[in-house]
Amino acid sequence: MKWYSKTYIGVFLAFLYLPIMILIIFSFNDTKGRTFTGFTTKWFVQLFSDAAVMDALWTTIVVALVSSVIATVMGTAAAFGLEKMDAKLKSVVMNLTYVPIINPEIITGVSFMLLFVTAKKWFATMGIDFQFGWTTLILAHITFNVPYIILNVLPKLRQLDHSLVEAAMDLGCNPLQAFLKVTIHEIRPGIMAGFLMALTFSMDDFVVSYFTTGAKHQTLSVMIYAMTKKRVSPEINALSTMIFIAVLAVLVIVNLLERRNEKKLKQVSLKGKDGAAQ
Amino acid sequence: MIHKKSLKNIAAMSLVMIMGVLLFISPLTAAAETNYKAKNVQKYDEQYYSRFKGKDIEINVYNWGEYISTGEDGMMDTNAEFEKLTGIKVNYSNYETNEGMYAKLKSGANSYDVIFPSDYMVSRLIQEKMIQPLNYDNIPNFKYIGKEFLNPEYDPENQYSVPYMWGRVCIIYNEKLIGHKISSINELWNPEYADKILMFKNSRDAFALALEKLGYSINTENKKELEQAAEVLKQQKPLVQAYVMDQIFDKMQGNEAAIAPYYIGDYYVMKKVNPDLKVYIPDNTNIYYDAVCIPSDANNKEAAEMYINFLNEPQVAADNAKFIMYSSPNTEAVKLLDDEIRNDKDLYPPVEDLKHTQAFVNLSEKTNLFVDQLWTDVLSQDDAYLDWVMPAFVVFSIVVILTNSIRKKRRREIGNGGEKK
Numbered sequence: 001m002k003w004y005s006k007t008y009i010g011v012f013l014a015f016l017y018l019p020i021m022i023l024i025i026f027s028f029n030d031t032k033g034r035t036f037t038g039f040t041t042k043w044f045v046q047l048f049s050d051a052a053v054m055d056a057l058w059t060t061i062v063v064a065l066v067s068s069v070i071a072t073v074m075g076t077a078a079a080f081g082l083e084k085m086d087a088k089l090k091s092v093v094m095n096l097t098y099v100p101i102i103n104p105e106i107i108t109g110v111s112f113m114l115l116f117v118t119a120k121k122w123f124a125t126m127g128i129d130f131q132f133g134w135t136t137l138i139l140a141h142i143t144f145n146v147p148y149i150i151l152n153v154l155p156k157l158r159q160l161d162h163s164l165v166e167a168a169m170d171l172g173c174n175p176l177q178a179f180l181k182v183t184i185h186e187i188r189p190g191i192m193a194g195f196l197m198a199l200t201f202s203m204d205d206f207v208v209s210y211f212t213t214g215a216k217h218q219t220l221s222v223m224i225y226a227m228t229k230k231r232v233s234p235e236i237n238a239l240s241t242m243i244f245i246a247v248l249a250v251l252v253i254v255n256l257l258e259r260r261n262e263k264k265l266k267q268v269s270l271k272g273k274d275g276a277a278q
Numbered sequence: 279m280i281h282k283k284s285l286k287n288i289a290a291m292s293l294v295m296i297m298g299v300l301l302f303i304s305p306l307t308a309a310a311e312t313n314y315k316a317k318n319v320q321k322y323d324e325q326y327y328s329r330f331k332g333k334d335i336e337i338n339v340y341n342w343g344e345y346i347s348t349g350e351d352g353m354m355d356t357n358a359e360f361e362k363l364t365g366i367k368v369n370y371s372n373y374e375t376n377e378g379m380y381a382k383l384k385s386g387a388n389s390y391d392v393i394f395p396s397d398y399m400v401s402r403l404i405q406e407k408m409i410q411p412l413n414y415d416n417i418p419n420f421k422y423i424g425k426e427f428l429n430p431e432y433d434p435e436n437q438y439s440v441p442y443m444w445g446r447v448c449i450i451y452n453e454k455l456i457g458h459k460i461s462s463i464n465e466l467w468n469p470e471y472a473d474k475i476l477m478f479k480n481s482r483d484a485f486a487l488a489l490e491k492l493g494y495s496i497n498t499e500n501k502k503e504l505e506q507a508a509e510v511l512k513q514q515k516p517l518v519q520a521y522v523m524d525q526i527f528d529k530m531q532g533n534e535a536a537i538a539p540y541y542i543g544d545y546y547v548m549k550k551v552n553p554d555l556k557v558y559i560p561d562n563t564n565i566y567y568d569a570v571c572i573p574s575d576a577n578n579k580e581a582a583e584m585y586i587n588f589l590n591e592p593q594v595a596a597d598n599a600k601f602i603m604y605s606s607p608n609t610e611a612v613k614l615l616d617d618e619i620r621n622d623k624d625l626y627p628p629v630e631d632l633k634h635t636q637a638f639v640n641l642s643e644k645t646n647l648f649v650d651q652l653w654t655d656v657l658s659q660d661d662a663y664l665d666w667v668m669p670a671f672v673v674f675s676i677v678v679i680l681t682n683s684i685r686k687k688r689r690r691e692i693g694n695g696g697e698k699k
Contacts, residue, residue, distance in 0.1 A: 031550075031551055032547075032551075035531060035532060035551060037551075046348075046349070046350060049349055049355070050349065051355070051357065051358060052348065052357070052370050052372075113385055113387055116387065117385060117386050117387055120386070120387070131389075132387050132388050211387075212387075213371070214387075214388055215338035215340065215369055215371060215390050216336070216338060216369040216371075217369070217371070218371040218372065222371070222372070223343070223371070223372055225343075226342070226343035226371075226372030226373050226374045227343035227344050227372070227374075227524070228343070228374055228523055228524045229342055229343060229344075229374050229375070229523055229524060230342070230344040230345065230524060230544070230602075231344065231527050231547075232524065233344060
């Protein structure tokens, strides 16, 4: 590498990771300020005894997981439907799919709130007590998650070799088996990528959650935002440190496993070639 | 083969997730021991507090962020203590501004049982019938509230609200950086401290300072006076390093800024880290109260009243005051505070010092809108360089695109020419 590309990468990485490094350092700071006064792990201990933070973390994780799983199922199904549609209708539906992504979040959030308030009133006239909370949060999150799944799955579907499906059926699969064993299997990377994207966006989201959250639960982002009148508690630094380390661990392990598998695959294919040559 | 690989990936990921969860849970057991141990065993009125035990009641509490003691430094975890004592489950969530809370309440999306609005917001909520009168039979601890805090302007007969915390807006400065004591609000406009001045990021507090400087009432609805105040804020803008709320802590503690207006309680938090900080409180400064109220659509009014009563238990109020560092209106609680805090003339001043202070009242919708417009105007006074940077950038991009397309065209022509030959 030339020296300037090295510096460029250095600056780039510093720009990305310095803030996180500083946050991690300050999660071990003895006092609440920005001057480092001494090493402590008390914020970590306190974090776990703070029911409000733990509840917010739990809410965030559950909403992210549930909404992205449901969105993945819905989005994949929608992608199949879109693939089979005629071109005109498809372009219309695709444009509609882009709306939740392009639409400013605050408008999505407020519209959701208005919709749910109307629903609440409507349910009340029927004598059903409908409260903001899990349902509204998850519904809203599913809505802005689904497009990411569709956009990740569609290209994979386009790449799919339909003769493979036909071949599977020729070899004795019924349509369902062919679908599960060939189609789903082939597009799995797209589904996984979409799922992970949805998960991150959902955990990340503040604006939509702010308008759709109930009185009983709040997500982490809403809670941290509310702290800005006085100050963000170092417990949040400690929590962010732990989330960062957990995410890093997942990435490292997944990458290591993938590399090992690739090596194995290479070996197998080499052997195969040798066999063919012989 | 590939099938197995992705299965393995999924297995590994779930393993890591489980590990993560374990990582989260294991300290939980350790944390249980660090919970608040009642130093001086609380004497609560068991008969009163056990009324709702086993009835599976929940209340929704909506408070400012970091505005209740959460069990830090051996202090009480207020909500946990209340849950343990009464068997009522507290659903606790936070807001960051009075206006944010008002919008949430007004939308009707959620029903809350206990909220903590500031003075002017209390009167607005009363006007719009969004909070309901309290039944003081259920709040016997109201007797601890100091006389000077009863029947405030924002709620003339305390029908709707019990004061929770109060304080004054003060001017915090770094004596080392400034070099002398400060005794005038005009110092916030002193060009000597250019780029070392911090200012409130919310319109109401910022305008109050400008109006105080001009000698007007901070509740003025006079357009001329408000315009003058906006003018004064515009004059100040070139001197201001940043408009801040919570960032003030880091900036003042780290000697990055030298002078800033903020709430007196927070000054003590900053001073603990940076002893060079000093405070000046103008005579006609803004005095503020945060009160506890029950919204009209609350689900469990009586349980909410029990919560309010609990907040006024002397030890509870004292721990909250110690955590927030704002002044408590609860006279019994004040007695339980450290001497150092209790005898501080800035936190707990003698009544005559408050003679000239001004409290916010609710302004008319029209004035609020007008102030918001003026404030946007103040903030959007752009720095000079931005006037030419954007057009220059646009021109530059157009030139780049044009030259590129011309070059491409030429190349294509040359290419075509070559083929023809």
